[in-house]
Amino acid sequence: MKLSSRSKAYIIPEYSLTGDLISFLTCNLQYRYQNKGTLPPSTPIQLWFGEFIHGVMEEAYLKWKNEKPSFPWDWESNIRCIEKIIDYRLRARGLYAPTNLYCTKYKKYEKSIPPGNDHPYQKIASGRTERAINILGPDLFPLIDSAEVLIKGTRKMPNYKEGQSRSNYYGINGVIDVISSLKISENKNNGIIEYLNNNEEFHEIVHSIDSDEYEIIIDYKGMKRPSVDSDNWNYHQWQLLTYAWLRSKQEDSKPIAAGIIFYLNELLPSTEDLIAIKEDINQNRTDVEIGKEDEDKLMNWDENNEEDNYVYLSKEFMKNRSIRIIPIEEKPILNALEEFDEVVSKIENSMIKEINGTPIKKAWKGKAEKRTCMACDFKTFCNKMDSKDITIP
Numbered sequence: 001m002k003l004s005s006r007s008k009a010y011i012i013p014e015y016s017l018t019g020d021l022i023s024f025l026t027c028n029l030q031y032r033y034q035n036k037g038t039l040p041p042s043t044p045i046q047l048w049f050g051e052f053i054h055g056v057m058e059e060a061y062l063k064w065k066n067e068k069p070s071f072p073w074d075w076e077s078n079i080r081c082i083e084k085i086i087d088y089r090l091r092a093r094g095l096y097a098p099t100n101l102y103c104t105k106y107k108k109y110e111k112s113i114p115p116g117n118d119h120p121y122q123k124i125a126s127g128r129t130e131r132a133i134n135i136l137g138p139d140l141f142p143l144i145d146s147a148e149v150l151i152k153g154t155r156k157m158p159n160y161k162e163g164q165s166r167s168n169y170y171g172i173n174g175v176i177d178v179i180s181s182l183k184i185s186e187n188k189n190n191g192i193i194e195y196l197n198n199n200e201e202f203h204e205i206v207h208s209i210d211s212d213e214y215e216i217i218i219d220y221k222g223m224k225r226p227s228v229d230s231d232n233w234n235y236h237q238w239q240l241l242t243y244a245w246l247r248s249k250q251e252d253s254k255p256i257a258a259g260i261i262f263y264l265n266e267l268l269p270s271t272e273d274l275i276a277i278k279e280d281i282n283q284n285r286t287d288v289e290i291g292k293e294d295e296d297k298l299m300n301w302d303e304n305n306e307e308d309n310y311v312y313l314s315k316e317f318m319k320n321r322s323i324r325i326i327p328i329e330e331k332p333i334l335n336a337l338e339e340f341d342e343v344v345s346k347i348e349n350s351m352i353k354e355i356n357g358t359p360i361k362k363a364w365k366g367k368a369e370k371r372t373c374m375a376c377d378f379k380t381f382c383n384k385m386d387s388k389d390i391t392i393p
């Protein structure tokens with residue numbers, strides 16, 4: 001009797017929008033080591049802060065929903081306890097807070113030091129959580145209908161070749177931080193809706209919607225607003241457009257009119273962020289106008305003077321920079337999906353090359369911005385950086 005063999009498992013490669021596609025675009029080789037090789041970064045500043053601020057905003061929303069504390073929240077009595085929960089949660093996953101970003105000495109200092117923005121142990125990450133909650137929270141929390149919504153879909157594998165490609169489909173997934181459902185007929189007195197209403201494209205889209213309700217999708221980013229000519233500027237737009245496509249496939253979705261990205265570093269920029277903001281303004285690489293007073297302050301600030309290493313900008317300017325509105329329309333969605341197909345095709349190509357025996361450094365291209373390379377754990381052996389630029393602690 002002939003025994004039949006079990007057929008090969010049918011596996012569809014899964015790609016996450018932020019974890020895979022944007023990481024790959026940042027540097028193919030770094031993505032290979034970090035994501036495929038599961039080698040976590042040794043100093044995960046951006047990774048830690050991104051996870052931390054997402055967790056804090058989610059918990060703060062739940063606290064607001066259940067207890068309705070009035071704004072502004074006091075950092076020491078209302079926010080610090082949330083930070084602690086999230087810090088412990090991240091530690092359980094092996095993500096430890098960078099010491100220059102966040103203070104983990106809860107017991108020793110919590111009771112003895114008065115609250116306020118100048119709290120000596122309120123390092124920049126905590127300063128940002130306080131501002132994100134108190135500046136954005138009063139308008140944002142009442143708009144939230146669902147938070148942390150998982151979205152998934154499948155697409156045809158680009159450039160599929162039978163016998164060579166790993167699968168004829170690929171899976172795409174992501175998590176929408178916030179979905180807000182709004183009624184066209186309702187005129188809410190809300191700061192975020194005011195930002196939306198000031199956007200002409202958004203207006204046109206809302207008025208073309210054949211329904212009384214529409215949705216807004218919101219994403220938090222633990223980073224500065226990118227320059228308008230940078231790759232990140234486009235990647236973030238593609239990300240939200242793809243989220244909109246995935247969301248539109250879910251049964252309970254309504255027409256999606258816009259995406260909003262909150263760049264949370266803008267609410268309390270680091271010195272490095274301020275230098276980059278100044279550069280963006282000088283080189284005309286930003287879409288946010290600066291007022292005369294803020295401009296004078298920023299342009300007269302000498303970033304090389306160690307005694308004057310910070311400049312405080314107005315709350316209005318920081319808020320304007322932190323909010324980015326992305327109108328959602330069909331044509332840009334199709335373009336974004338094509339872009340992502342292209343990226344998946346490149347990842348699959350590199351993967352197949354490696355499976356077929358090509359050395360890692362040849363199968364995956366090492367190329368990134370200098371700032372990314374400087375912070376990269378693999379710079380000493382990837383041979384892409386000039387050895388004189390490499391400093392080893």
Ligand code: SF4
Nearest residue numbers: 027366367373376382
């Ligand atoms: S050093 Fe730069 S090019 Fe090399 S792997 Fe890291 S990010 Fe990529």
